[in-house]
Amino acid sequence: MQTYTEVKKDQIKLIKSSFYDEVNTKEKLVEFIRNAPILSMGEQCAKLEEEFAKKQGCRYSAFVSSGSAANLILIQAMLNLGYLRKGDKVAFSALTWATNVMPLIQLGLQPVPLDCELSNLNVSSGILKSALEKESDIKALFLTNVLGFSADIDVLSKFCADNNILLLEDNCESLGSKVAGKLLGNYGLASTFSTFVGHHLSTIEGGFVCTNDENLVEMLRLVRAHGWDRNLPEENKNKLRNENNIDYFYSRYTFYDLAYNTRPTEIQGFLGNIQVGFWDEIVAKRERNFFIFHEAVKSNDDLIHLEVGHMDTVSNFAMPIVFKDKTLFRKYKDKFESRNVEIRPVIAGNISRQPFFKKYVNRDSHLENADFIHENGLYFANNPELTDEEVNVLSGLISRK
Numbered sequence: 001m002q003t004y005t006e007v008k009k010d011q012i013k014l015i016k017s018s019f020y021d022e023v024n025t026k027e028k029l030v031e032f033i034r035n036a037p038i039l040s041m042g043e044q045c046a047k048l049e050e051e052f053a054k055k056q057g058c059r060y061s062a063f064v065s066s067g068s069a070a071n072l073i074l075i076q077a078m079l080n081l082g083y084l085r086k087g088d089k090v091a092f093s094a095l096t097w098a099t100n101v102m103p104l105i106q107l108g109l110q111p112v113p114l115d116c117e118l119s120n121l122n123v124s125s126g127i128l129k130s131a132l133e134k135e136s137d138i139k140a141l142f143l144t145n146v147l148g149f150s151a152d153i154d155v156l157s158k159f160c161a162d163n164n165i166l167l168l169e170d171n172c173e174s175l176g177s178k179v180a181g182k183l184l185g186n187y188g189l190a191s192t193f194s195t196f197v198g199h200h201l202s203t204i205e206g207g208f209v210c211t212n213d214e215n216l217v218e219m220l221r222l223v224r225a226h227g228w229d230r231n232l233p234e235e236n237k238n239k240l241r242n243e244n245n246i247d248y249f250y251s252r253y254t255f256y257d258l259a260y261n262t263r264p265t266e267i268q269g270f271l272g273n274i275q276v277g278f279w280d281e282i283v284a285k286r287e288r289n290f291f292i293f294h295e296a297v298k299s300n301d302d303l304i305h306l307e308v309g310h311m312d313t314v315s316n317f318a319m320p321i322v323f324k325d326k327t328l329f330r331k332y333k334d335k336f337e338s339r340n341v342e343i344r345p346v347i348a349g350n351i352s353r354q355p356f357f358k359k360y361v362n363r364d365s366h367l368e369n370a371d372f373i374h375e376n377g378l379y380f381a382n383n384p385e386l387t388d389e390e391v392n393v394l395s396g397l398i399s400r401k
Ligand SMILES: Cc1ncc(COP(=O)(O)O)c(C=O)c1O
Pocket: 066, 067, 068, 069, 071, 096, 097, 099, 100, 144, 170, 172, 173, 194, 195, 196, 206, 207, 347
């Protein structure tokens, strides 16, 4: 059986390891598990939440079992607090992952897919403005920061604030990217992150919601674990208990609002605390690889050229290549496959073309650029463990011959 660490001879895979510095980290993990008195959510997770928030430059983070869980509890918490109401229209990036939009459908919101710019794969302020001309009652935007790139998020976030549109960022693919002096993930009311294998930081499975809003983080902690108050500060626990007339005997088994169980474990917390120490190194290596690939793309007129000049840091998740037409797409796809390079669609293409979306949402799914990327795009690996030789092979495949 092939594992992540046994790369088939010569194959350039999307994911090389379960987490960065795998051999040393596994040894530390074995030792930790041997000695840890408790492995369910505890001190390691709490420490990681503090460290992650500090690195991200926000006040609070809530650690959960996956990026998908982060998206789900965020939307549930928004409803519980009345920041959103059932039936509200929520715009989202059509070029995204399934579990970005699924919670909107599951929780009774109306999802409005938005197209992206071909030059950066992201939703821009111009795209949101055009959408509002057709549907003026959009209440929130759940933006995906695609593959470490961004459009004009500084302008977009101001436009949202001026027009009473709540901005949430799905930053599962863009940890460490910076625009106008600010890290992606700090532009809206809250943002989500994934720490699944292959993401910038890996805890095998895991995710975060980040925010500066105290009410929101408390609701997130309640929604993360059954709807009970156990992970709230003493003062807030007492407030809830008094308001609801709950005595001590019942207090630990009282459920205050709609919730799930999306808690992480101490194993993930321990891994995360090690991985956070590599944050800057990982971002720097991904950015370095990206600019080598980017130069190769710029030399080749068969490919659409990405624009990243407005970004301070491009913490690229994987390298997208969009071809000018279907014939070129097929030609290069064959080239990658015959060189044994693992490739895949750009995230999952236009997500509103997926069967689940069509089953539950009755809208025309045609979006010009997202469709173009769906049909003419692919991505290959960028990760901090690519060797110079692999980077050379990959850039050779996309350079003009
Ligand atoms: C944009 C985006 N959102 C959400 C997720 C889900 O994260 P997870 O796999 O940790 O559930 C992903 C996964 O890759 C993603 O790319």
